[in-house]
Amino acid sequence: MENTIIIVQVSIYFLIPIIAQYLVRLRFFSWLGTVALCYVAGFAMNLVAVNWRIDVAQSIAEIVIPIAIPLLLFNLQFFAWLRCTRTVIIAFVLATVSAIASTLLIAPFFLQSHPEMWKMAGMFLGVYTGGTPNVASVGLALEAQESTFTIVNSVDFVVSAAYFVFCITLLKPIVQKWLPRFDLDIPDPHVASSEKSIPQAIFVVVLAAMIVAISCGVSFALFAKINVPFVMFGITALGMAASLVEKIQNIHVSTYLGDYFILVFCAAMGNVTNISKMLEQGGSTLYYCILVVSTTVCIYYVLCFVMRIDVDTAIITSTAAIFGPAFIAPVAQAIGNERVVMSGLTAGLLGYVVGNYAGISIAYLLYQFS
Template identity: 30%
Template sequence: MAAAILQILLLLGIPWAAQRLARRALLPGWLSPVVLCYTIGILASNTKLLPLNDAWSTHATEAGILMGIPLLLYSTRLRALFAHARPALLSFGLCALSGVTASSLAAWHFASQLPESWQLAGMLTGIYTGGTPNMQAIGLALQAPRETIILVNAADVLLGGIYLLLLSSFLPVLLGKILPAFAYQSDGAEGQTDPVPPAMDYRDAGIAVAFTLLIIGAAAGLTFLLFGHLQEIAFLMLALTSLSLLATAWGRVRSWKSTFETGEYFLLVFCVGLGMLADFRDIMANGGPIIAFSAFAMFGTILLHLLLSRLFRIDRDTFLFTSVAALYGPPFIGQLASITGNRQLMLTGIALGLLGYAIGNYLGISLAYLLQALLVG
């Protein structure tokens, strides 16, 4: 009983602590709350200092995704994004197209070695469009084995860490020799945001959490009404995403404060839980092909996006912000702004990351079933 209570405290407390450290700028630039939470979960699992209950960790990952996706989407203002960020939208679209293309080529190349390559391509498309939450949601929707989901996430952490290291070192300078320079606006209006994050509004956050439970209930009810059971996870996740986006049309939902921070908290709960499920001995023994598949898809996505950006004359900073928005999601945009010194694209990058959360599930699930029909029959 004591071990179970301690595990629950870790699952709920580590994300809170990570957010507090980030808000107070006490984390080094290379360490995001997402990486911190996932790393602590991995250490808890692999050091064996605490007997972990896999069922609790699994419940945490599932609850984190179900609660996190709607909360992250509530602040989405798609109309404003489409009106004011055409170059960024073009670059983001090129990145999504690159992700679909590279993941499909990886699925075709590895089809004989990995029979589940169609599932992997769908999950990776979700990652390269909106980030980790989409991967988990798509994995659940496609009924991928838990071990596969864990291996894909571990490969993404490894390869994503390499790309983040490149972004933090020489890559921006190198890209500046390939792509045009960013044209700063004279007034820098978009970048004039308060560098100090606003205080959490726990009242609005509580209302948003209660509303999210209603959204989840409505998605589950619609699934049960149409299919007579809740095993159609693909439909459930798409219904959850669609209902959440519909809710953003209600101005009161968009006016709630701290919904993004609350959604990020649940995402961090997911990261701790998934880390607790990651046994690196199994990853080292069985993860080689999946790491190779992920490397093919990820670096293929980045390279193809770069080539298309060069063709369409996308500037360096727009390329970087849209690439990070697609591959990592909104939590890493601030980190990139610090690296590049460009704050004018922060809000656009965050908005595009939210857009990725919104469309990633549709793209990943659709691509997976298309590849299943073509590769499996």
């Protein structure tokens, strides 16, 4: 019986994007977009009286994104992309400054709320400048207790889930009123060609899987484990290298397949989302996290307005800083510009490095006042 549920569960994840592609053409659903629609559909699975396996949902999410990233990079116009790296780096600096500033502004008021609040502040800062993997590295460096890891991960999951939904639905319509449009001349892979074939599809999926396998294999060889930052770096580098091969770059079905795997990811993540966790966590840590994220985002977009960062680069860089590389592709699709995927991945990889140093340094600074 359990195996049957797992098969049905996985099948639903892979069917939801197909159904969503048709539903989004209807006027009633068109405003929502395919990414948000898949996320909502995945969440709606929780309303059915079936004990879905959360570990299965998490496994699917962890598998499809590494495959989706090279698929989206295969059509990358590398030399055209180089023209926007300066803007991305500036935006990432603004995101880092915003996260540090909000931490220094808010953390002092919460230092007495928990014995390890100064460590939590550093761990949250690591997350919001480089994504979830930084929780482990910053926490280990600060010798945080196991219970502290649990609190930070749970609260971060709830707040990040809420912000992710905001990113894929309302964020761009709001900030595009003040930020410039993305106007760099980078070809859109969706309009480059309508040619699609099954042999090509099989080839690029196998190639993407090989890239993931190679990255994981090298990670095991060097670290005896899956080192997430290293694997993401390997996937990005190999995907980008493959895009330099003209025959691979011209297989435009890879972009559509990448989109599909992203939507599968969104369906699985929607199924994982549990709003009751927010009610269970409560307490000052949740309030702290909400305040830090909100303040970080506000400061960041004000700075982007001052520096005239275009709307799509601003959104994708913020996504990279707060969520890390795994969420770049879904947000890029949601804002309707997958030409910024490579820029987002670049910022996300920078965040892995900067987030660790920032989190540890600011934590010890706050410790002096705790």
